[in-house]
Amino acid sequence: MILQLKRLFERAGDQKDIGSEIPLEELGEFVGCGSFVTPISLSGKVQNIAGMVSLDYSAEVTVRRRCDRCLDEFDREYRFGFSHILSRDESSLNDESVFCPGGALNMNELVISDLLVELPTKAVCRDDCKGLCPKCGKNLNNGSCGCDLPAAVGRSETEF
Ligand SMILES: [Zn+2]
Ligand SMILES: [Zn+2]
Structure with missing residues (x-):
């Protein structure tokens, strides 16, 4: 999913809601973290406040994981919230901002890298797993x- 934000970048005060999902077929395997069972559903918004464009969204997805203790597979639902500053100007990028070449944001790439940071590397099927x-x-x-x-x-x- 590519968000075209060219107009939003140009108009202070503008905002755009995000309410969509990234379909399963656009999601690969999570290296080391299991695989997606559901599409990633997204909700949030992009807004231009006095020329600064920010993105706030939450992502919800079910991931099939392998228990670190008993090695059984289980499905777990995760929901995380993320915030980013967006920039279409490569020279003003910093570690916290996301580059949007020509005002276009590659949402799939961003969401997957955000999830990889948040998903716990260890997973246990239940707290009292023996x-x-x-x-x-x-x-x-x-x-x-x-x-x-x-x-x-x-x-x-x-x-x-
Ligand atoms: Zn277990
Ligand atoms: Zn035994």
Whole structure:
């Protein structure tokens, strides 16, 4: 999705709502973070306040991830908010502003790089995930495997 903001850049006081989604087929695999299950739905606005153009939006998406403890796949919904200053002038860019060549903003690129920053690199299917048995590899969420294991966590907790 490319947002054409040429007119907005030229007219102080102008604003434009963003209410759309980036379809699944335009989304690739998230390296190391899983894959998208739903389109990314976006809402927010771009506005020109006294010549300064800013973008505020929130992105909502469900990502299929692999649990770091039990290795099962699970779907999790994420919602994050982002704000950026937009600039179509390459010479006035800084670390915080997003370059819009000719007043055009590549929304897909921006949203995906924003999400990559926010998505936690570690994901656990649920807070009390029991993980895998270190001996036999069984998923302990599905019941105990009968291996003789020291209850390391429980013991260190009772010592305090
Ligand atoms: Zn798990
Ligand atoms: Zn076991």
